[in-house]
Amino acid sequence: MATAETALHALPRTGLELIDPAVYERGGPPHEAWSALRRLPEIPRFEPTGYEPFWPITRHAEICSISKRPQLYRNAPGIVLLREEDIAFRRSGEGLAAMRTIIEMDPPEHRVYRKVASPWFTPRALARVDEAVEASARELVDGLRARAEGREGTCDFVQEIAVPHPLRILSTILGIERELEPTVLRLTNQLFAADDPDLQRPAADRRQALMELGLELYQLFTRIIEDRRTRPRDDLATLLACAKIDGAPMPPMETVGYYLIVFTAGHDTTKNALAGGMHLFLDHPSEFAKLQRNPERVNGAVEEIVRMVSPVNYMKRTTAAETEIAGTRIPAGENLILFYASANRDERVFEDPFAFRIDRRPNPHVGFGIGEHFCLGAHLARRSQRALWRELSRRLEWVEPAGEPAWIRSNFVVGLKRLPIRYRLRPDA
Numbered sequence: 001m002a003t004a005e006t007a008l009h010a011l012p013r014t015g016l017e018l019i020d021p022a023v024y025e026r027g028g029p030p031h032e033a034w035s036a037l038r039r040l041p042e043i044p045r046f047e048p049t050g051y052e053p054f055w056p057i058t059r060h061a062e063i064c065s066i067s068k069r070p071q072l073y074r075n076a077p078g079i080v081l082l083r084e085e086d087i088a089f090r091r092s093g094e095g096l097a098a099m100r101t102i103i104e105m106d107p108p109e110h111r112v113y114r115k116v117a118s119p120w121f122t123p124r125a126l127a128r129v130d131e132a133v134e135a136s137a138r139e140l141v142d143g144l145r146a147r148a149e150g151r152e153g154t155c156d157f158v159q160e161i162a163v164p165h166p167l168r169i170l171s172t173i174l175g176i177e178r179e180l181e182p183t184v185l186r187l188t189n190q191l192f193a194a195d196d197p198d199l200q201r202p203a204a205d206r207r208q209a210l211m212e213l214g215l216e217l218y219q220l221f222t223r224i225i226e227d228r229r230t231r232p233r234d235d236l237a238t239l240l241a242c243a244k245i246d247g248a249p250m251p252p253m254e255t256v257g258y259y260l261i262v263f264t265a266g267h268d269t270t271k272n273a274l275a276g277g278m279h280l281f282l283d284h285p286s287e288f289a290k291l292q293r294n295p296e297r298v299n300g301a302v303e304e305i306v307r308m309v310s311p312v313n314y315m316k317r318t319t320a321a322e323t324e325i326a327g328t329r330i331p332a333g334e335n336l337i338l339f340y341a342s343a344n345r346d347e348r349v350f351e352d353p354f355a356f357r358i359d360r361r362p363n364p365h366v367g368f369g370i371g372e373h374f375c376l377g378a379h380l381a382r383r384s385q386r387a388l389w390r391e392l393s394r395r396l397e398w399v400e401p402a403g404e405p406a407w408i409r410s411n412f413v414v415g416l417k418r419l420p421i422r423y424r425l426r427p428d429a
Contacts, residue, residue: 015046034342067371096214175237272415276309307365310341
């Protein structure tokens with residue numbers, strides 16, 4: 001239990017402690033700072049050097065309330081806190097800034113566009129991808145067997161398991177050929193890890209990188225769209241390519257934006273959840289043993305992993321009018337940063353919130369968001385994670401760290417870029 005002195009010491013001074021990507025690279029999410037903020041009676045306003053000013057929303061109750069009032073707390077002005085150098089680019093409407101995604105739309109427009117793909121992502125509809133999901137999980141664990149000497153081996157769990165699993169599944173449903181998967185992976189890394197020297201796009205400056213990245217993504221997805229319009233199939237790629245809004249074809253930038261959000265968000269979030277899940281199991285081997293003994297607990301394991309990892313660290317909302325949150329008056333036009341990772345450790349909601357328990361109940365986490373913008377692909381993400389954990393818990397005898405993990409330099413979609421493991425497979429695996 002943190003003392004009052006410890007909590008005071010952990011309080012952010014400038015706000016950079018919460019949104020500087022280097023903070024996440026050095027030690028992962030800033031949980032001490034969030035815990036200190038959750039104890040404050042009011043919400044502070046930060047003006048971090050180099051970024052837009054913002055108000056941190058760290059408690060579960062406030063995040064849920066804000067998320068359920070989209071008319072007052074808007075997405076359309078943007079969902080990420082911008083660097084000062086990126087503000088002009090955002091307003092330019094060029095490159096990536098021209099692509100409109102459903103997550104950056106407000107009602108009633110958002111509901112119209114969400115209905116385009118939402119039937120495809122229901123649990124019943126997703127049964128069509130079960131074979132691909134199970135095959136991917138099985139092939140990846142087969143790969144652990146192929147790399148092992150006898151029954152024991154080592155690998156980087158991030159690059160060899162967590163990255164290819166959602167990549168293969170999303171490529172299947174979006175019509176991306178296997179030979180193009182490395183290209184798509186490179187582009188998603190450049191989108192969500194623009195500050196990481198190992199993953200960022202090489203360019204003269206950030207503006208050039210964003211322009212070039214937007215053009216390459218546009219060309220990639222446009223080619224798929226044109227193919228599906230001339231040669232339709234029974235897949236999500238065709239549904240999006242041929243979608244209509246109010247009886248007319250979906251506009252080009254919105255169509256490309258749909259591909260962009262389904263693939264990039266769907267891949268990196270699931271990848272980071274899988275990598276973070278293994279990280280948790282390495283730190284809590286008794287929980288992995290519990291899953292090995294009780295594979296029916298895989299559903300609860302996935303929910304607890306998503307709670308603890310919170311791959312989407314935050315979303316930004318903009319106040320449409322003056323409002324009051326937790327006794328704090330906030331003017332119109334202000335940036336609210338909804339830190340889901342903080343809400344998922346809120347002591348008011350979760351008993352012993354820093355404990356990892358795969359059988360935790362209840363577990364009302366907001367790892368997939370809540371309200372109007374609840375994650376469209378949540379059922380697919382759960383399905384793909386369950387398949388891999390079932391396969392791993394069935395076929396691994398034990399697993400342990402084989403080196404130090406490394407975090408991505410990113411404050412938005414947060415996770416590991418390296419996680420070396422040592423493992424032993426069961427004799428019949």
